[in-house]
Structure formats: C-alpha cells, structure tokens
C-alpha cells in the first residue's frame with residue numbers, strides 16, 4: 001500500500017476523547033500546530049455514550065451530560081486553525097526512534113498516512129475488563145456484555161440488551177447502567193461486588209441503586225453462570241475471609257449479565273515503542289512533565305490512569321500540553337526531578353516524579369475506606385506535611401499539591417523520594 005506523508009506538526013495527539021481534545025486546545029493556545037487522530041467518527045471518545053449528567057461540575061461549574069461536555073471542546077477545536085483532526089483513522093504504530101517521531105495512521109480517506117512531530121501525546125483512553133479477565137465459572141451462553149458495551153448499544157445503537165439483568169461489579173459504569181436498564185423498562189435483580197465496599201462513586205450508589213431499590217450484594221462472588229443458549233441465572237456466594245461460602249450460596253434468575261469489573265488503560269501502542277508501564281496503574285510511568293520513559297512521548301487522561309471525573313482528565317491534559325510546549329522550546333538539559341511513591345494505604349500516585357523548584361500536582365488513589373484520615377507527605381522517610389481528610393475511598397481520587405517548601409530539605413542530587421501515605 002502506498003504511504004502518504006502528511007504535514008509535519010509540533011505534536012501528534014493519539015485519541016480525541018476528553019484528554020486529546022483538552023491537550024489539543026492547550027497546544028493551540030501555546031502556539032503549537034498539532035494533529036488529533038481518532039478511530040471513531042466523531043471527537044469525544046467515551047463521553048458520547050454517557051448521556052447521563054454529572055460532567056463538568058469543576059470545569060464549567062455546570063452539570064452537563066457527556067455529549068454536552070464534549071461539544072464544548074469540539075467547538076473550541078473547530079475555532080483553532082492550528083489543530084488538524086483526522087477521524088475514522090487508527091494509529092497502528094509509532095516510530096519513536098528519531099527526534100522527529102513518525103505516527104503511522106490507517107485512514108479510509110488517505111490510506112496509510114505518516115504524520116511527523118517531535119512530540120507525541122498518548123490519549124488512547126482505556127477499555128473494559130471482560131469475562132476472560134475475571135475467569136467466572138459456568139456455561140458460555142449469550143447475554144453477557146460489558147457494561148460500557150451495553151451503554152453504547154442502548155444510548156447510541158438503540159438496542160435493548162435484555163429484560164432482567166444482574167450486574168457483576170459495582171464500578172461506576174455498572175451503577176449508571178443499573179439505572180439506565182431500569183429506565184428502559186428492564187428489571188435489575190441485583191449488583192454483586194466482591195469487595196466489602198462499592199467500587200463506584202457514592203453519588204452513583206445513591207442515585208442509581210438506592211433510588212430504584214436495586215439490591216447491592218457487597219462481599220459476594222458470582223460463582224457460576226447458568227444457561228444454554230441464553231443466560232438463565234447466576235449463583236452468588238457470600239465471601240468469608242476472602243473465600244466463597246458455598247453453603248450460603250443462592251441463585252438469581254436473569255437473562256443478561258453486565259460486567260463492570262474494571263478498566264484497563266489502552267497501552268498496546270505504548271508498549272510497542274518501549275514505554276515503561278506502571279503495574280499499579282497499568283498506564284505509563286511519567287515524570288513531573290508527563291513525559292513517559294520514551295523521550296518526547298507524553299501521556300494523559302485514562303491511558304495514564306483511570307480517572308473518576310472527566311474534569312480531572314481535562315485539567316491533567318492541559319497541564320501535559322503545557323509541559324509539551326516547554327519541552328519543545330526549552331534548551332539545555334531539563335532540571336532534575338525527585339521520585340514520588342505510594343506509601344501505606346495508597347494504591348498509586350501520578351505523576352511518578354516531582355519538581356524541586358515549582359509546584360507538582362499529585363493525584364492518588366486511596367486503598368482504604370475511612371473517615372478522618374491523616375494524609376502524610378514524607379521526604380526521604382521524614383514527614384514534612386500532614387493534612388486531615390474527612391473521608392477517603394478507592395473510587396475517589398485525591399488531589400494534593402507538593403510545594404517547593406515541602407522539599408526544601410532535599411539532599412543535593414535527584415535521588416530524593418517523596419512518599420504519600422494515609423493513616
């Protein structure tokens with residue numbers, strides 16, 4: 001197949017969801033010429049299928065639906081001549097071995113298109129874990145969907161996936177779908193969760209389950225799926241000390257199972273070019289400038305770590321684009337950075353490095369559900385700052401700012417370590 005060499009850009013952005021769009025707008029504001037490439041027909045990513053409200057509370061001080069939130073950015077991009085948009089176009093590879101990186105795109109319009117730029121921003125979002133990822137026993141009937149796929153079928157394609165559903169996992173997509181299935185006239189017979197607390201946001205438990213009297217079975221495992229051609233039911237057992245108590249197992253009849261059992265950042269392209277992946281986030285390790293382990297390749301949004309709110313995705317992506325602009329214009333070696341790591345009761349912290357001379361905004365995910373918790377920031381093992389938090393839970397990310405004053409007692413050199421912990 002012939003290759004067509006496209007225009008040379010300052011930055012090529014892979015993925016046109018909330019992250020890619022916010023990065024593109026900020027790149028344009030900084031005077032950079034950039035291209036966004038997305039495999040879908042429209043910009044917006046996952047936002048277009050999220051027709052519920054709850055988006056934009058921080059960003060626009062309004063409660064918008066997903067498509068409304070996306071439209072605000074699509075409008076901004078339309079007004080920026082410095083942003084070229086390639087839709088229906090899939091990035092199939094990146095050649096990151098030279099300063100001018102080559103992004104290989106399959107496009108129905110251009111065929112094979114090669115876009116070049118000194119900076120690439122990874123914004124590919126994440127995908128859902130499926131039955132294969134969780135290994136549930138039982139038969140293999142039809143009627144098992146991931147919750148996001150069911151959301152797309154109902155909200156975009158206009159199909160009803162079933163009449164009586166059980167939702168496995170209490171992640172936000174599952175909770176939103178419990179309400180959505182009820183609204184379209186289906187029954188939701190229950191939501192099962194292996195953890196002793198819900199995986200989704202508290203507001204979704206209240207608005208999507210409690211308001212519709214949908215039972216939530218915490219500390220319960222689906223031990224079997226029944227049905228020959230179509231799902232007929234599930235067997236559910238309570239968990240005691242992490243093990244299924246089969247004597248107290250019970251069945252729930254259903255014709256549909258929706259899986260809401262986690263999201264995985266979409267990093268196949270990243271891995272192919274040797275980007276180092278953090279096993280706690282499943283996204284790339286990034287320094288305080290959002291640069292991955294491959295020079296000139298940056299990452300933000302759900303490809304970096306799964307976010308609870310889109311507002312944080314947009315904020316992080318603007319910050320990432322600011323760093324790209326600085327990277328492209330600065331001369332000489334970059335200032336040294338220290339390491340950030342997750343301490344007790346913290347699953348992960350992003351980014352994985354901090355600045356000595358300016359603020360570093362850190363996002364972290366708690367490992368515990370607790371009220372009145374002490375957030376503690378330590379430098380090389382010594383506590384430099386504490387802050388009381390009213391409530392933490394794994395489904396809600398926490399944002400904190402590491403200030404130069406916090407690290408003023410750092411040793412010379414860049415081997416200093418900041419640890420974020422909760423007690």
Ligand SMILES: Cc1cc2nc3c(=O)[nH]c(=O)nc-3n(C[C@H](O)[C@H](O)[C@H](O)COP(=O)(O)OP(=O)(O)OC[C@H]3O[C@@H](n4cnc5c(N)ncnc54)[C@H](O)[C@@H]3O)c2cc1C
Pocket residue numbers: 014015016017018019020037038039040044045046047050053054055056089090091092123124125126148151172173176266269300301302303307308309310311313
């Ligand atoms: C069901 C659901 C409900 C949510 N509810 C809320 C809520 O109420 N409030 C809130 O604030 N947030 C909510 N969120 C979170 C928020 O919407 C997301 O975190 C955010 O939109 C993710 O943006 P993103 O750009 O990182 O990823 P995405 O939106 O997933 O965008 C990634 C894009 O990359 C493209 N792509 C991937 N690989 C390639 C490739 N190789 N070539 C070309 N294109 C590629 C994809 O097509 C996609 O368009 C919800 C999320 C979901 C899934």
